[in-house]
Every structure is written in structure tokens, then in C-alpha cells.
Amino acid sequence: MSKRARKKQLNRPAGAGPASDGTTAQPQGPATADQSGLATSPKAASSAAGPATPEPIDLPVDLDDDVPVYDHDLLTVEPEPVSERELRALMKDWRRGRATRHLWDVIQDGYVALLAFVMIGGMIFSVVWRAQGIAAECTTASCQTGRTLLPWAALFGTLAVTLAVARLFGPIVASASEGFWLMDAPVRRSRLLSGRLAAVLTVSAVVSAVFGGLVAALTGSSFAEAGIWAAASALGAAGLTAFSAAEQGADRHWTVRVLTWLAGALGLAALTAVVAVAAGWVSLGIDLKLGVQLAGIVGGVGLLLLVACGVLAFVRLDGMRRARMMSGGSLVSGMQGAMFAMDVGLMRDILVERDAMERGHVRPTRGRGLGVQALVWRDLQRLIRFPKSLLLLVVGLVVPYAVGALGLAAFSPFISGMVLMTALVPLLGSLRVLSRTKGLARAFPFSTQDIRRAVMTVPAVLALIWAGLAIPAFAGLGSGMQHMPILDAVIHAALTGVAGLLAAVRWVTAKPADYGAPMMQTGMGAMPPGLMLNLFRGIDVMAGVTGPLLLGWSPWISVVIAVIIFFLLQGGMSMEDAQAMQEEQKKQMAELKGETAAAKGSAQKTRIPPPSRR
Amino acid sequence: MAKQRTPVLKVSKLKKSYGPVTIVNDFSLEVWPGEAVAITGRNGAGKSTILRCLVGADKIDDGTIEVCGEKMRESSPQIRRDLATVIDDLDFFPDLSVVEHLDLLARAHGLPDADVAVDDILHQVQLVPQSGQLPGTLSSGQRRRLALATAFVRPRQLLILDEPEQRLDVEGVQWLADRLVEERQKGLAIVMASHEPMLVERVATRTVRIGSARGAEAGAA
Numbered sequence: 141m142s143k144r145a146r147k148k149q150l151n152r153p154a155g156a157g158p159a160s161d162g163t164t165a166q167p168q169g170p171a172t173a174d175q176s177g178l179a180t181s182p183k184a185a186s187s188a189a190g191p192a193t194p195e196p197i198d199l200p201v202d203l204d205d206d207v208p209v210y211d212h213d214l215l216t217v218e219p220e221p222v223s224e225r226e227l228r229a230l231m232k233d234w235r236r237g238r239a240t241r242h243l244w245d246v247i248q249d250g251y252v253a254l255l256a257f258v259m260i261g262g263m264i265f266s267v268v269w270r271a272q273g274i275a276a277e278c279t280t281a282s283c284q285t286g287r288t289l290l291p292w293a294a295l296f297g298t299l300a301v302t303l304a305v306a307r308l309f310g311p312i313v314a315s316a317s318e319g320f321w322l323m324d325a326p327v328r329r330s331r332l333l334s335g336r337l338a339a340v341l342t343v344s345a346v347v348s349a350v351f352g353g354l355v356a357a358l359t360g361s362s363f364a365e366a367g368i369w370a371a372a373s374a375l376g377a378a379g380l381t382a383f384s385a386a387e388q389g390a391d392r393h394w395t396v397r398v399l400t401w402l403a404g405a406l407g408l409a410a411l412t413a414v415v416a417v418a419a420g421w422v423s424l425g426i427d428l429k430l431g432v433q434l435a436g437i438v439g440g441v442g443l444l445l446l447v448a449c450g451v452l453a454f455v456r457l458d459g460m461r462r463a464r465m466m467s468g469g470s471l472v473s474g475m476q477g478a479m480f481a482m483d484v485g486l487m488r489d490i491l492v493e494r495d496a497m498e499r500g501h502v503r504p505t506r507g508r509g510l511g512v513q514a515l516v517w518r519d520l521q522r523l524i525r526f527p528k529s530l531l532l533l534v535v536g537l538v539v540p541y542a543v544g545a546l547g548l549a550a551f552s553p554f555i556s557g558m559v560l561m562t563a564l565v566p567l568l569g570s571l572r573v574l575s576r577t578k579g580l581a582r583a584f585p586f587s588t589q590d591i592r593r594a595v596m597t598v599p600a601v602l603a604l605i606w607a608g609l610a611i612p613a614f615a616g617l618g619s620g621m622q623h624m625p626i627l628d629a630v631i632h633a634a635l636t637g638v639a640g641l642l643a644a645v646r647w648v649t650a651k652p653a654d655y656g657a658p659m660m661q662t663g664m665g666a667m668p669p670g671l672m673l674n675l676f677r678g679i680d681v682m683a684g685v686t687g688p689l690l691l692g693w694s695p696w697i698s699v700v701i702a703v704i705i706f707f708l709l710q711g712g713m714s715m716e717d718a719q720a721m722q723e724e725q726k727k728q729m730a731e732l733k734g735e736t737a738a739a740k741g742s743a744q745k746t747r748i749p750p751p752s753r754r
Numbered sequence: 755m756a757k758q759r760t761p762v763l764k765v766s767k768l769k770k771s772y773g774p775v776t777i778v779n780d781f782s783l784e785v786w787p788g789e790a791v792a793i794t795g796r797n798g799a800g801k802s803t804i805l806r807c808l809v810g811a812d813k814i815d816d817g818t819i820e821v822c823g824e825k826m827r828e829s830s831p832q833i834r835r836d837l838a839t840v841i842d843d844l845d846f847f848p849d850l851s852v853v854e855h856l857d858l859l860a861r862a863h864g865l866p867d868a869d870v871a872v873d874d875i876l877h878q879v880q881l882v883p884q885s886g887q888l889p890g891t892l893s894s895g896q897r898r899r900l901a902l903a904t905a906f907v908r909p910r911q912l913l914i915l916d917e918p919e920q921r922l923d924v925e926g927v928q929w930l931a932d933r934l935v936e937e938r939q940k941g942l943a944i945v946m947a948s949h950e951p952m953l954v955e956r957v958a959t960r961t962v963r964i965g966s967a968r969g970a971e972a973g974a975a
Contacts, residue, residue, distance in 0.1 A: 496848040497890045504886050506869065507857045514861035522849060569849060578811060578828065579843035583904055584862050585835035 224331035227322070264354065285424050287359045288431040289414045291369050294355035295376065295438065296407030298348045302377040303400040306384035307393065308491070310468035311340045312453075312460060319466035330457035333465075337385055337453055341378045341446070348377035365432050372439035379445030386449045388464065389456020411538055418545035482674045483652045485572070492569065512586055515594040519570055523598060532563040533606060540613035540636070549624070552614065553636045553686040560606060560640025561647065561678050567602060568648045570595040575649040592649075592710045600641055607637030631695045638702050639685035645709050647678035681705055760823040761786050762836075762912045762943035763808065769816035770803055777803045781817070783945075783962065785912070790934065790944035792954040795964030801947035802841070804964070805916045808945065809839045822911055835863070838910035840918055844901050846889035852876075852900055853885035856907045863908040871907055878929065879903045895921045902930065906937075913937065915946040919953050931956045 305311075312333055314323065322332060352373025356366040380403075384396050416422045471494060478486040502525065508517040523529065540556040543549065574581045574591055581591055614636075615629035624632070653674055659666035673680075684705060688697040763785040770778040777800040785791050793801045806812040808819060810828030819826035822836045846855060853876060860868035876882050879899040884892060892900065898921045905913060913934075919927045927950060934957040938944055948954050954961060 493848050493890055496888045500888060500891045501886050502849075502851050502888060504851045504853045504857075507854065507861050510861050510864045510868075512862070514858055518850070518854070518858050526849065570847065573845055573847050577843050577845040579839075579841070580845045580847075582809065582811075582828065582834055582837075582839060583844075583859055583908070585831055585864075586862070587831050588829045590831070 219326065222325060222327050224327050227327065228332065228335075285417045287361070289410050289417065289424075290359045291352070291356045291361065291435070292431065293407050293410035293414060295352055295369070295373055295435070296403050296410055298351055298373050299376050299380055300400055300403035300407055302344050302348060303380050303384060303396055303403060306340075306344070306381050307396045307400065308468075308494075309471055310388055310465060311344075311381055311384050312336055312388055312457070312465055313468035313472055314462070314465035315469045315473065316466055319462050319469065323462040323465075328458060329460060330454060333457045333460070334454060337450075337457065340385065341381055341450065344381040345374040345378040349374035361432075368432050368435050368439070372435040372442065375439040375442030375446060377442070379442035379449065382446050382449035382453050385453035386456055389453055389460050391461055391464070408535060408538075411542065415538055415542045415545050418542075481653060482671055484674070485576075485648065485650065486652065488565070489572070489576070512590050512594045515570065515584075515591070516597045519595060519598040522569070523567070529566040530602075532566065533560075533602060536560055536563040537606060537609055540610045540633075541617075544613050544616060549614070549616065551690065553632055553639065553689045554682060556610065556613075557636045557639040557643065557682050557686055558679070560603065560637065561643040561682060563606075564599050564603060564640055564644035565647055567599040568595070568644055571645065572648045589710050592645075596641070596645060596710070599644065603637040603641040604634075606640075607633040610636065628695075632689060635685060635689060635695060635698050635702065639682050639698075642685060642702060642705050642709060643678040643681040646681045646705075649709065650674065650677040760820075762789075762822055763945060764820040765808065765817065766819075767817040768804070768807060768814055768819065770800075770807055770812065771815055778807070785943045785945055787911070787941045787943050788938060788959075790938045790946070790957050790959050792958035792961045793945065793947045793964060794949070794954060794961055799964040801964055802916050805841055805914055805945070805947055806843075809837065809841060809914050811841065811843055835909070836911040837914065838905040838908060838912070839914045840901050840905050841914070841916040844904070846897075846900070848888060848890055851886045851888055852881050852892070855889070855900065856903055859904055860907050865908070875903045875907045878906070878933070880926075895923065895926070898922055899926065906933065910942065912943045912945070915944070915948075917947055917949060919948060919950040927953060 313336070314333075323329065349370040353366045353370030356369035357363070361369065380399065383399075387393070387396050413422075413424065417424055471490065474490045475487055478484070478490060505521050505525070507514055507521070536556075536559040539559045540552050543552045543555050548555070571592065574584075574595065581588065584591055586594070611626075611629050611633045614624060614632045615626055616623035651670070653668040653671040655668050657668055657670075660669050685698050685702045688701070689695060761784040763783065765781060765783040768778055768781040769776070781804060783791065793804060795801055803812065807814050808826075810819075810826050810833070821833045824830065824832055827833060850858065853872060856872045856875060857868060860871050865871050876885055879902060881896060881899055881903065884896055889897065889900065898918075902918060905915075918930055922930065931953050934944060934946075934953075938957065938959070944957065946953075946957070
């Protein structure tokens with residue numbers, strides 16, 4: 141059909157016979173017409189079906205002769221080869237075309253971030269400089285060995301985290317739109333995704349290099365040695381990321397999982413060795429130079445892995461499953477959203493939900509107990525089913541010993557408490573779910589306080605056990621630690637346990653920022669009042685309870701503060717109830733006043749004047 | 755059965771606004787045992803808002819709500835015991851399976867034969883094959899069935915449902931209608947919002963039509 145003929149058909153009333161001349165209809169109805177000339181409104185369709193009076197069609201566009209018309213049958217047309225390079229260029233063009241700000245604008249507006257970056261950089265440099273000075277005084281064998289082992293703990297920790305993150309996200313990800321629109325097309329995925337693979341490898345290398353180098357510098361290594369540690373971390377992390385990408389291409393996960401556990405176990409072993417050596421429990425004669433040489437070997441292995449697995453990953457990009465990439469992409473966007481809202485709790489919820497989705501199925505266990513006890517028993521059964529949550533608690537137990545061994549016993553309640561808080565958060569899953577929405581809590585026939593107390597029971601018992609096992613650390617067990625009377629150690633450990641528990645409860649139950657509330661004017665623009673506070677949730681409680689201990693005040697002050705915080709936290713929504721009751725009372729008072737005033741008014745109206753004396 | 759002296763649900767002059775827009779105004783309702791009230795009306799008329807107020811999920815601006823003679827307080831254990839709800843804010847534990855959710859609820863409500871009650875409702879909602887599945891892996895229809903099961907597995911005086919037919923297949927809606935009729939005949943009070951004419955016709959003993967769309971003042975017919 142020619143363009144002219146198509147235009148004529150569009151401009152004629154629907155339902156009429158074939159156009160024989162150039163007559164046009166007056167557009168007035170709500171119907172629309174697409175470029176094929178078919179009416180899409182039911183009204184127009186009905187009028188087209190029968191011999192009824194033709195109805196005019198409202199044309200959305202006025203086609204002129206320059207509009208190209210696709211004149212091929214899509215069922216039989218032979219597609220031409222697609223150029224992935226052109227597709228990428230097209231996407232880039234679209235993205236740039238739709239950007240409302242240029243990079244320079246963002247940098248100019250981001251002066252706060254730049255200043256913060258400079259300040260933090262300066263602080264880090266200063267700390268490293270001081271650490272170098274302190275390290276010069278480290279001459280004993282135990283101190284030297286501790287210095288040698290700490291970068292190893294950091295290296296293995298970095299590798300474990302890199303593997304875990306790579307497995308969680310993909311590491312190759314694709315957004316939903318890319319997955320839907322691009323992956324469905326007959327394109328070579330390796331050409332589309334090769335840049336992404338390179339970006340992932342670069343990011344993992346840079347972040348790991350910074351961390352590895354920093355830890356080495358802080359432990360007193362020379363700048364050349366710190367450079368070797370940074371290179372080892374970078375190459376090791378990049379190599380393992382390439383390995384993860386290659387395994388993603390083969391749709392295999394267990395290998396990455398096993399390596400993650402292995403790296404984590406090595407990191408924990410190194411950390412334990414640091415504590416044991418620093419505390420004087422064992423002596424390991426490890427030469428500092430040997431450690432650096434070994435780091436160089438790790439870097440070399442990492443480089444080999446990077447090259448071999450990088451090539452393999454690139455080859456496998458073509459066969460990479462779209463669903464897996466899109467799943468990682470949706471996780472990235474979810475995390476981004478939570479990060480912009482500074483809602484760390486939401487980020488954790490997303491990860492937990494994803495973990496559950498991956499698991500999919502469990503062997504059901506019959507519950508125990510009736511009433512509120514059922515909640516406690518179910519928490520215990522959950523712990524037996526997923527003992528992984530306990531692992532962090534066990535690992536966290538090393539911290540008070542490490543802090544003591546490093547001569548920072550005065551700060552141990554706060555530092556150890558923070559670690560305990562982190563370890564307890566996964567154990568408060570029930571409390572999290574019952575706090576974030578009221579729907580499930582409403583289904584249980586208990587008050588909010590009862591529910592909270594029930595789901596806090598198992599974590600509280602675990603926190604107390606943790607505190608009990610940490611008493612020797614507070615007492616200064618070992619030759620390299622500061623000693624404290626046993627009663628004081630018991631009190632400090634117990635308060636650390638309580639602070640960790642309360643901080644975890646606060647972290648889990650804190651409400652997200654309310655974007656419906658009036659905003660605050662800040663240097664970074666308008667912000668809801670709770671947004672920044674969200675970042676410090678948990679830490680505030682920890683500072684409140686352990687602060688008096690750090691300042692050397694009486695522990696009873698901490699006890700009193702802990703009790704107050706406990707009542708506030710376990711009350712939860714009862715605060716809202718109290719507010720509601722207060723409002724209700726105000727309303728009743730106002731009604732009562734209104735009634736009294738009305739009564740007075742009517743009384744005045746009906747008052748009978750005293751009889752006049754004559 | 756002797757007639758109860760107080761209604762299971764008593765709503766007086768309920769008012770609810772979002773900002774300057776009044777969604778519900780001067781809404782009153784009494785529901786007695788064995789009565790099923792269907793709230794109908796077009797989208798945006800305020801049906802869900804009324805139900806959210808009735809269960810305490812939303813704070814009301816004016817008026818009073820009483821459940822079994824007790825003034826509505828969302829965290830009151832007595833009201834939580836008497837009131838079963840299926841509205842859109844129900845959440846699930848991500849690490850508990852379908853059957854474990856029901857078991858936990860039945861035990862929390864002190865059911866002596868929790869296992870039997872759970873098995874029975876699991877069969878009724880046809881979630882036996884999914885009993886070991888975690889909620890995140892259920893389809894939207896299966897999640898809806900689980901939500902309904904959480905309301906039926908526990909003792910209750912009043913059942914509040916917001917469009918319970920949503921995402922259910924034809925067979926599921928049929929089952930729901932049968933179950934609600936049976937519950938109503940046993941003396942349960944039901945308040946539901948629904949767009950399903952068959953469900954309303956079969957279950958409801960009274961229909962309240964919310965007349966106006968959002969933006970205008972709404973009231974009970």
C-alpha cells in the first residue's frame with residue numbers, strides 16, 4: 141500500500157467502504173487509531189462491524205509524506221546481522237540524551253563529597269603515618285609475628301568477601317530492561333557484556349587493593365611492602381572474580397561457595413593466630429620478609445587465575461543465563477534503592493528474601509508449646525535449622541580477645557558490643573518481620589510487648605552465653621593483656637552482652653525514614669528527619685550503655701541506662717498506643733468542655749430573672 | 755443460640771482523611787454474630803480504607819470503633835484474639851515454610867489439636883504440595899491462599915477480608931464462598947469488600963454500597 145493510500149484510509153470514517161476519493165472526516169470521538177489504520181476503541185470497532193452510521197476517528201498524528209512506512213511482512217522477512225557495537229552506541233546516545241546533568245555539574249554540586257573525601261583521605265594518611273611510628277617500637281617476637289599475620293587475615297577476609305559478593309550478584313548482571321529488550325534479540329552477548337566483565341574485575345581489584353594496602357600500612361609495613369600486599373589483594377580478588385564469572389557462565393555455584401568458605405576459614409585462622417600470638421599464648425617464628433614473599437606468590441597465582449578465568453569467562457558470556465543476570469540486576473537496583481533511603485535494614489531484608497528464594501524449600505518441623513511459648517520454640521527450631529547464624533557469633537567472640545591483646549581493653553565494651561550487635565541481627569529475624577509490618581503481629585493474640593519479649597528470648601540467651609565466654613578477655617587472660625578484677629570483668633562482659641542485644645533490637649525495630657513528614661533543610665538538600673539517624677541506629681544505644689564504662693564511671697549508670705532502653709524498646713508500639721490514648725483523652729476533654737459550654741449557654745438562656753421588687 | 759447483647763463490630767461516625775481529601779465521612783455500621791456485611795463500590799470509593807480503619811491498621815480521624823464491646827486498639831491482645839483479618843499488609847516469615855506458619859499461628863492461639871487444624875486447612879486451600887515451601891517461592895495465588903489459611907486456622911469472632919477473591923482461580927473463589935457461608939452459619943461475623951458478585955450474593959446478608967469516588971465525601975448507603 142502506498143503512503144498516500146494509507147493516509148487516505150486513516151482519514152476516512154471507520155466502517156465506511158473503501159475510500160474512493162479524498163474526503164476526510166471531522167475528528168471528535170475518543171477513539172484512537174494506530175498506524176495500521178485500525179480503530180482501537182470498542183466504539184469504533186462496533187461501528188466498523190455493522191452497517192451503522194460511520195463514526196469519525198480522532199487521528200493522533202497527521203502523517204505527512206516524509207513518514208516512512210514499514211512495508212514488510214515480519215513473518216517472512218530475513219533479518220540482517222545485528223551490530224552489537226551500534227546497539228551499544230545507540231544505548232549510550234539515549235542515555236546521554238536523557239541525562240539532565242553533565243558529569244561536571246555533578247562534581248560541582250558534590251563539593252561536600254569531595255571535601256569529605258579529602259578529609260577522610262587526610263585522616264587515613266595521618267593514622268598510617270602514626271601507625272608507622274608506633275610500629276617502629278615493635279621489636280618483640282610476638283609483636284613482629286602479629287604484624288606479619290594481620291595482613292594475611294585481611295587478605296583472606298577480602299578474598300572471602302569478594303567471592304561472597306560475586307556469587308550474590310552474579311558477578312555479571314543485567315538490568316530488567318536489558319534482559320527483556322536486548323537479550324531477547326539475536327545478538328552476541330559476549331560483545332554486549334565484555335565491558336561489564338572488565339568493569340567488575342577492575343572494581344574488585346581496586347577496592348581490594350585499597351583495603352589490603354591500608355591494613356598492611358597500618359600494621360607498620362613499609363610502603364613498598366604495603367604495595368606488594370595491595371597488589372596481592374587486587375590480583376587475588378580480580379582472579380577470584382574472574383573465576384566466579386566463568387562459573388556463572390557454566391551455571392555452577394558450589395565451587396564458588398566452597399572457595400568462599402575456604403577463604404573465610406583461612407582468614408579466621410589468621411585472625412585467631414594474631415590474637416594468640418599477641419596475647420602470648422603461642423609463639424610462631426614467622427619472618428616478616430617471608431610473609432611479604434608469600435604475598436607476592438598469592439599475587440602471581442591471582443594474576444594467572446585472572447588471565448585464565450578471564451578468557452574463560454569471556455568465552456562463556458555468550459551462553460550466560462539471562463535469568464541469572466537479571467536476578468543480579470534486580471538485586472543491584474533493590475540495594476541501590478535501599479541505599480538511597482539509607483535503610484540498611486531494608487538492604488538486609490532484600491538479602492534475606494533472596495537467600496530464602498534460593499533455598500526455596502525446607503523440611504517442615506512440628507512446632508512446640510502453646511501461646512507465647514510457641515514463638516520462643518520456633519526461634520529455637522529456626523536456629524537449629526540454620527546454625528550458620530551462630531557462626532558470626534562464634535567469630536565475634538575473637539574480637540574482645542583481639543582488642544585486649546592489642547592493648548585497647550578500655551574500648552573493648554564498645555568495639556566488642558558492636559561486633560556482638562552485628563552477630564545478633566541475623567538471630568532477630570522474627571522480630572524484624574513482626575516489626576516492619578503490623579499485619580503478621582496482628583495475627584498473634586498477644587500484646588506488642590509480649591511478642592517482642594518472646595522473640596528476644598533466644599538471642600538474649602545467646603548474648604549472655606557470649607558474654608560469659610568473653611569474661612576471660614575482659615579479665616585480661618594472657619601475658620600480653622591488661623588485667624582487671626574478675627568481678628569488674630564479669631560486669632563489663634555482661635553489660636557488653638546486654639548492650640549488644642539492645643543495640644541489635646534497636647537496629648532491627650527502627651522505622652525507616654518517613655518521606656511523608658515535613659522535610660529538613662540541609663546542605664545536601666531537603667531530607668526527612670529520620671534519614672541520617674537511620675545510619676546511627678544501634679550505635680546510639682551502644683554508645684549510651686557502654687559510654688559510662690569507657691569514661692570510667694560506675695557500671696551502675698550503664699545498668700540504669702540499659703534498663704530504661706530495654707523498657708523503651710520492648711514497648712515498641714505501646715508508645716503509639718499511649719499517644720493515641722492521649723489524643724483520645726484530649727478529644728474527650730474538648731467534647732466535655734463543649735458540652736459544658738453549651739449547657740452553660742442554655743442555662744443562661746433559660747435563666748429566669750428574679751422577680752422585681754415593687 | 756442466644757442473641758449476643760453487644761454487636762461484634764460497632765462503628766460510629768467514622769471519618770478518615772488523607773491530607774485535605776476526605777475518604778470516609780460519617781460511616782456507621784453494626785455487625786452481629788452470624789451476619790456477613792459486604793462493602794461494595796467502585797475503585798477509590800474508600801472500601802479498603804474503611805477496612806484498614808476497622809482492623810486498626812490506619813488511625814481514624816473521628817468516630818469510634820468497637821470490637822466485641824472493646825474499643826479498637828490495634829495492639830490489644832483481646833482484639834487480636836477476636837479479630838482475624840486478610841488485608842494487604844500481611845507479611846510472612848521468609849524462613850518458615852507454609853505449614854510452619856499455620857502451625858505457629860494455631861499454637862500461638864492455644865489450639866489443643868494444632869496439627870489436625872493445620873492439616874485440615876492446608877487441604878482446604880490446596881497447599882499440601884507446597885507445605886514445605888518458603889513463602890517467597892509461592893505464586894501470588896498461593897500466597898493469597900496462605901493468607902486466607904492464616905485467618906481460618908485460628909479461633910475468631912470477626913473476620914475482615916479485603917477483596918478475598920483477588921488472584922484466586924474460579925475453583926478457589928467457589929471454595930471461599932462455601933467456607934464463608936459455613937462460617938457465617940456457625941455464628942461468625944464477617945465484613946468484606948469485594949468486586950465479585952457471586953461471592954457477595956452468596957455470602958452477604960447485607961450489602962453496604964460506598965457511593966462516591968475519591969474526592970467526594972463517602973458514606974454508608
